[in-house]
Amino acid sequence: MTSVSCAAVQPYNSYGSNGRGASIGTGVSVENKKEYLTLRDLAEELKRSSKGSVPQDYMVKEEERPSIKHDEFDELPVIDLALVDKDRGELARQLGEAAREWGFFQIVNHGLSVDDLDEIQAQGMKFFELPAEIKLKLGMQGYFGDNTKVKRSSLHWAEGWMLRYHPDNQVEEKIRVIFPEGNDKLRDALNKFCSATEALNELILELLAEHLGLGTKFFSRHLNSQRSVALRLNYYPACPQPLSVLGANGHTDGSSLTFLLQDKVGGLQTHRDGQWFGVRPIEGALVINVGDALHAWSNGLFKSVLHRVVVNAEVDRLSFAAFMNVDNSLALSAPDELVDEDHPRLYKPFTFADYVQQVLRARAEEKDNSNTMMDGNRLLAGLRYDSQSKGED
Numbered sequence: 001m002t003s004v005s006c007a008a009v010q011p012y013n014s015y016g017s018n019g020r021g022a023s024i025g026t027g028v029s030v031e032n033k034k035e036y037l038t039l040r041d042l043a044e045e046l047k048r049s050s051k052g053s054v055p056q057d058y059m060v061k062e063e064e065r066p067s068i069k070h071d072e073f074d075e076l077p078v079i080d081l082a083l084v085d086k087d088r089g090e091l092a093r094q095l096g097e098a099a100r101e102w103g104f105f106q107i108v109n110h111g112l113s114v115d116d117l118d119e120i121q122a123q124g125m126k127f128f129e130l131p132a133e134i135k136l137k138l139g140m141q142g143y144f145g146d147n148t149k150v151k152r153s154s155l156h157w158a159e160g161w162m163l164r165y166h167p168d169n170q171v172e173e174k175i176r177v178i179f180p181e182g183n184d185k186l187r188d189a190l191n192k193f194c195s196a197t198e199a200l201n202e203l204i205l206e207l208l209a210e211h212l213g214l215g216t217k218f219f220s221r222h223l224n225s226q227r228s229v230a231l232r233l234n235y236y237p238a239c240p241q242p243l244s245v246l247g248a249n250g251h252t253d254g255s256s257l258t259f260l261l262q263d264k265v266g267g268l269q270t271h272r273d274g275q276w277f278g279v280r281p282i283e284g285a286l287v288i289n290v291g292d293a294l295h296a297w298s299n300g301l302f303k304s305v306l307h308r309v310v311v312n313a314e315v316d317r318l319s320f321a322a323f324m325n326v327d328n329s330l331a332l333s334a335p336d337e338l339v340d341e342d343h344p345r346l347y348k349p350f351t352f353a354d355y356v357q358q359v360l361r362a363r364a365e366e367k368d369n370s371n372t373m374m375d376g377n378r379l380l381a382g383l384r385y386d387s388q389s390k391g392e393d
């Protein structure tokens with residue numbers, strides 16, 4: 001895979017800059033930004049020195065500032081996957097309704113135990129706790145958190161580590177960059193999370209197809225050797241001014257489905273009926289959301305919902321996201337079964353590569369760093385039949 005298609009795996013997290021750069025602004029007492037190589041270093045310094053304030057560059061616009069705190073939650077559907085053996089039809093109904101109504105849901109009894117999840121998170125946290133010089137060895141392609149360069153990730157008050165899992169599993173190779181002698185525990189943790197979520201992805205795509213009355217393999221048939229999976233570890237250090245920053249700006253994912261393991265802290269928020277709602281951390285659960293690819297493929301029936309991350313002043317937060325993407329060349333065309341007079345075909349058939357072009361075009365046109373740029377509805381607008389769009393050429 002080329003680096004472009006690697007970027008394609010998750011447009012929000014992988015493309016371009018949020019334009020804010022990472023230089024230390026006027027608001028911080030820190031003179032030399034190079035002393036604080038990573039965001040974690042800067043956050044640690046702010047924790048130590050009570051006079052420090054968040055650099056201007058990290059502050060978000062007034063209208064984007066969080067109004068709901070990291071520990072205020074709404075109830076998303078929680079779906080018990082153990083139903084698969086008892087009543088597959090009922091499980092398909094629950095998943096389908098959640099994907100249509102909410103675009104976000106949580107699953108329990110999915111096969112990864114609480115101990116497995118704790119171990120995965122412990123290994124992930126150890127990565128972010130490494131000295132800056134070691135993390136920086138990964139370079140700007142996959143590690144987001146270098147404070148000395150213009151920030152290339154749209155994630156904001158966050159460090160991130162992005163690796164490809166399919167095709168060609170980069171886990172071992174990337175681990176060797178930071179641990180030349182290898183690190184079996186970290187490798188096993190990352191591989192376990194990805195392989196388990198890949199299997200769950202296949203099952204859930206099958207159940208969602210069944211819910212829509214399509215052949216079981218309608219969405220999952222592309223999961224062959226060309227399938228595309230990326231892993232992202234997100235680390236959000238505690239921030240002394242949590243209401244002035246965002247851990248992640250509002251965005252949708254480009255995936256078909258995204259599987260998220262969040263820790264106990266909370267901070268993920270979804271947009272619903274014009275408001276933001278916090279996603280409650282549930283021990284042992286995984287959060288799943290529909291991405292832009294599945295939204296378009298289901299003729300808009302499944303929702304790709306805007307989400308963001310808020311941070312807090314007390315405690316760092318960690319999350320693992322596995323993005324289940326579609327192959328660049330796969331034509332995403334809604335099946336005839338989902339099209340009738342009341343549900344006209346919304347999108348022209350497009351490939352994921354076309355979608356990536358849309359994202360790049362939108363980013364190039366981005367003038368004001370507005371977070372709505374990352375809204376799938378806007379990104380996909382040029383691919384709609386009813387658009388007057390510039391996206392047709």
Ligand SMILES: O=C(O)CCC(=O)C(=O)O
Nearest residue numbers: 232234262268309319321
């Ligand atoms: O950390 C989270 O809760 C969400 C992260 C996210 O949305 C992403 O990485 O795309």
Ligand SMILES: [Fe+2]
Nearest residue numbers: 251252253307
């Ligand atoms: Fe996301």
